[in-house]
Amino acid sequence: MLAFHGGGGNSTRFARSTAPGGDVEAEGALHNLAAARGWVTVYGNGTPNPNDAEVRTWNAGGGVDGYACVSGLACAEGVDDIAYTRALLDALRALLPVDDRRVFATGMSNGAALCHRLACEAADLVAAIAAVGGGNQLIASGAKPPVRTVPLLQIHGTEDHAWPYNSDQNANGSGEKWISIARTISWWASAYGCAAPARRQQTPLDPSDPTRVQLDTYRRVGADAVLVFYLVVRGGHTWPGGFSVLPEERAGTLSRNLIANDVILDFFQTHA
Numbered sequence: 001m002l003a004f005h006g007g008g009g010n011s012t013r014f015a016r017s018t019a020p021g022g023d024v025e026a027e028g029a030l031h032n033l034a035a036a037r038g039w040v041t042v043y044g045n046g047t048p049n050p051n052d053a054e055v056r057t058w059n060a061g062g063g064v065d066g067y068a069c070v071s072g073l074a075c076a077e078g079v080d081d082i083a084y085t086r087a088l089l090d091a092l093r094a095l096l097p098v099d100d101r102r103v104f105a106t107g108m109s110n111g112a113a114l115c116h117r118l119a120c121e122a123a124d125l126v127a128a129i130a131a132v133g134g135g136n137q138l139i140a141s142g143a144k145p146p147v148r149t150v151p152l153l154q155i156h157g158t159e160d161h162a163w164p165y166n167s168d169q170n171a172n173g174s175g176e177k178w179i180s181i182a183r184t185i186s187w188w189a190s191a192y193g194c195a196a197p198a199r200r201q202q203t204p205l206d207p208s209d210p211t212r213v214q215l216d217t218y219r220r221v222g223a224d225a226v227l228v229f230y231l232v233v234r235g236g237h238t239w240p241g242g243f244s245v246l247p248e249e250r251a252g253t254l255s256r257n258l259i260a261n262d263v264i265l266d267f268f269q270t271h272a
Contacts, residue, residue: 001034001103001105001268002085002088002089002105002126003030003031003041003105003107004043004044004058004105004107004111004115005044005045005107006108006109006110006111007046007109008055008071009055009111009245010054011044017108018260020242020243022245029261030265031043039265044088044111047059048073049073057075058114059071059079059081060114060117060134061117061137061138061141062137062178064140066176067140067179070110070178071113081114082118085105085122101127102127103126104128104130104271105125105126105130106132107134108132108133108239109132109162109163113131113135115130116134116135116184117137117138119150119152120138120146121146123146123150127150127268127272128268130152131154132239132260133156133162133163134163135180136187136188139184151271152188152226152228153230153264154229155230155232155260156181157237157255158233159234159252160237160252161252162237164178165231168183188227189227192218192220195218195220197218197227198216198217201213202214202258205257209255210234211232211235211240211257213232213233228267232255234255236248236251236252236253237251239254240257241255242260
């Protein structure tokens with residue numbers, strides 16, 4: 001399982017964000033839960049800022065017609081992060097018995113957008129993806145559906161102001177546009193020929209938590225679910241059930257009514 005951090009983050013910070021309380025040794029951290037299933041988790045590191053190597057970004061695409069390229073120096077320098085992913089897997093094959101049919105990718109924000117790019121442009125590499133807090137920025141430049149169906153799980157908060165849920169206008173004041181999550185889901189559903197989703201409300205794990213979770217499951221006729229969308233009502237730009245490395249006034253509410261690690265690993269297991 002490849003795991004890609006958000007823009008301005010790094011592999012270490014991302015590992016913390018998936019862990020309850022930020023404790024990477026905790027049983028509930030993404031990599032530890034994956035290891036218990038016999039999986040290897042590899043946290044990638046994006047292009048470093050020359051003034052601060054702890055600040056890293058991925059080139060997840062975009063940059064046309066007023067839509068931002070996501071993000072930072074990786075975009076400015078045109079870094080080929082599809083090639084990076086291929087090289088990373090080549091390096092792993094020299095160390096581990098990698099089953100190419102069971103390579104999965106997950107990510108947060110900028111890293112989530114990179115997962116979308118991998119599904120569109122490198123469908124041969126990944127069996128399925130799980131994107132948290134980031135959409136498919138390639139849609140702005142006429143993205144084409146992948147050559148094979150890559151099952152996709154999306155998690156997003158309605159109060160995510162870093163990557164808007166229902167508007168292409170980012171709230172960061174830059175004037176740049178971002179492909180909304182609602183538009184991202186609509187594009188994938190159309191690309192895969194999915195019918196209207198089956199929808200249900202999840203029972204709150206913690207009734208005192210202000211967030212609520214809506215699950216939309218999209219299917220094609222005669223096929224398993226290929227698109228699963230967890231909408232976290234009142235959720236922020238966070239990894240549900242994990243840890244926010246940013247204060248709540250910047251990141252928004254971190255939901256405890258959804259454990260992202262569990263649903264991501266279960267989704268991948270379904271497609272293993």
